[in-house]
Amino acid sequence: MTSQSLTSDQSVPSAPSTSSGGGIRGFFIRSENARGYALLAPTLILLFLAMVIPVVMLVARSFWTQSGMVQTADFSFVNYEMFFAKPIYWAVLKKSLYISGAVTIATLLLAYPAAYFVAFKVKKNKLIWLILITVPFWTSYLLRVFAWKLMLGYNGVVNSGLIGIGIIDEPLGFLLHNVNAVVLTLAHAWAAFAILPIYVSLEKIDKSLLEAAADLGEGPIRSFIRVTLPLSMPGVIAASLLVFIPTVGDYVTPKLVGGSGGIMIGNLVQNMFGRGNNWPMGSAIAVVMMITITLVVCVYLWLISQAKKRSS
Amino acid sequence: MNKSKFGALGVYTVLYLAFLYIPVLFIPLFSFNDSIYIAFPLKEFTLQHYVDMIERKPLINALYNSLQVGFSVSVISTIFGMLAAKTFTKYHIPGTKPLTAFISIPLVIPLIILGISLLTVLKYFDIKLSLFTVGAAHTVICIPFAMFVLISRLEGFDKSMEEAAQDLGETPWITFWRVTFPLAMPGIIASLLLCFTISFDEFILAFFLGSDQPTLPLYMWSQLRFPAKLPSVLALGSVIFLTSFAVVCFAEWVRRRGVQTQTGAAI
Numbered sequence: 001m002t003s004q005s006l007t008s009d010q011s012v013p014s015a016p017s018t019s020s021g022g023g024i025r026g027f028f029i030r031s032e033n034a035r036g037y038a039l040l041a042p043t044l045i046l047l048f049l050a051m052v053i054p055v056v057m058l059v060a061r062s063f064w065t066q067s068g069m070v071q072t073a074d075f076s077f078v079n080y081e082m083f084f085a086k087p088i089y090w091a092v093l094k095k096s097l098y099i100s101g102a103v104t105i106a107t108l109l110l111a112y113p114a115a116y117f118v119a120f121k122v123k124k125n126k127l128i129w130l131i132l133i134t135v136p137f138w139t140s141y142l143l144r145v146f147a148w149k150l151m152l153g154y155n156g157v158v159n160s161g162l163i164g165i166g167i168i169d170e171p172l173g174f175l176l177h178n179v180n181a182v183v184l185t186l187a188h189a190w191a192a193f194a195i196l197p198i199y200v201s202l203e204k205i206d207k208s209l210l211e212a213a214a215d216l217g218e219g220p221i222r223s224f225i226r227v228t229l230p231l232s233m234p235g236v237i238a239a240s241l242l243v244f245i246p247t248v249g250d251y252v253t254p255k256l257v258g259g260s261g262g263i264m265i266g267n268l269v270q271n272m273f274g275r276g277n278n279w280p281m282g283s284a285i286a287v288v289m290m291i292t293i294t295l296v297v298c299v300y301l302w303l304i305s306q307a308k309k310r311s312s
Numbered sequence: 313m314n315k316s317k318f319g320a321l322g323v324y325t326v327l328y329l330a331f332l333y334i335p336v337l338f339i340p341l342f343s344f345n346d347s348i349y350i351a352f353p354l355k356e357f358t359l360q361h362y363v364d365m366i367e368r369k370p371l372i373n374a375l376y377n378s379l380q381v382g383f384s385v386s387v388i389s390t391i392f393g394m395l396a397a398k399t400f401t402k403y404h405i406p407g408t409k410p411l412t413a414f415i416s417i418p419l420v421i422p423l424i425i426l427g428i429s430l431l432t433v434l435k436y437f438d439i440k441l442s443l444f445t446v447g448a449a450h451t452v453i454c455i456p457f458a459m460f461v462l463i464s465r466l467e468g469f470d471k472s473m474e475e476a477a478q479d480l481g482e483t484p485w486i487t488f489w490r491v492t493f494p495l496a497m498p499g500i501i502a503s504l505l506l507c508f509t510i511s512f513d514e515f516i517l518a519f520f521l522g523s524d525q526p527t528l529p530l531y532m533w534s535q536l537r538f539p540a541k542l543p544s545v546l547a548l549g550s551v552i553f554l555t556s557f558a559v560v561c562f563a564e565w566v567r568r569r570g571v572q573t574q575t576g577a578a579i
Contacts, residue, residue: 036403043396050452054429117325136336138556140513143549147335150350160351249422
């Protein structure tokens, strides 16, 4: 307490406005808060300038119009009308949500048992297992995606390998340039974002609860469903959001392994800002994408809270 | 651990690890293969692709650009992350939760959105794209990482040390330099290294905000179109992979060593 009074004394001259009313205690608390906010201010200002304002301006630009090379800053819904008038945009957005949903489910299902194994079955050298799991993610994202193109290509690693062993005579054409290739690649590229949060939430579970369940005669499967799984849900939910949200907007993976059938909404946005050169339209697509992601996430979280209420 | 305990789950985990590793391991494998085609059967062993890589001037340029951006980004984001971490661990200000959530937004926002948003602003104010614009964007996404690494470090040590320094009449500034800073050092190093690796590998923001001065991932992207240049890109990828791995292990080692000496001293 002495330290507080000492430091607060020093700040009296600089903050006289906060000293009105509330008594001595109130003043100390408020000045502590003021100094806390002051310390945080630079970071908040930076993020405001470099994140909030840009996103607001993106939304603003989505109401501009462009004809030829000229952009006009009149407020109009023309881009949004275009988005909903042309079925291609909706179709690609829906497909992107479908792909990201499939990727999220696949990644969670694949990662959960591995996280469970490290959290519960590994007794010694857990850190080594965790490092082993995360090492592949220290290659650049670009190369990880590109590695799959090399793997699945017509003259790629899998085809040439299978021909070499003599299992097939002709390269398999269906490996690359489709939705499945995108899902597979993304489920690989984002695996760490699923394993780590699930592992952390499993690790936090009080082992005595599991022993209690066993003592009460629950079998391993029932105690998993009734104790472990519900207690690990925070990790599963965090993992699903960490995988789902960024993958909806991905354009690198679809471009490299998706072919024409695997195009996602991110490709349309990137194209509008690149070769298509229609920034207002690109902004509008991006805004619709953001709103859709937010809605999907809200519905998802709402469903989870409903399920929780019903079970308790 | 004996075999019976390893069980089906252990076998599955090993298979899953194989799934994670195999595509990535083909990168170094084919970087030593004496052929420009990335396919089996393997030809002779060669280091030629690595020689090609070093001799390529634009590549070295791109490496230099990436190092510049990476160093600046890691220092600046760690300073901002430190300010935020200090606030959240020292002052229990109202609104801590929403403010932490606000600073974490860059972790979940799709990078393409951040990229085109920043591009829109830069274009509006007629600011030229350069390594600075790439660095600024990287700083935004690195701040939450720096903050969380530093929070976990600052939460770990005893607040009484800072209070003692202030009781002995040190000004807050001197307290920070002589007590907080040395104690937070392992966290600061971990944060610097983590932010550096993130910036060094980042592609999407650099793609939208980069100029004719490419960073390494941008350079790689431009080379992927030319099959003849692929093997040297693979060589480059292998080198980056090894370096990032070493850096990350070093960061983790520093962080853990810090935690150990800390608890050791406390006992």
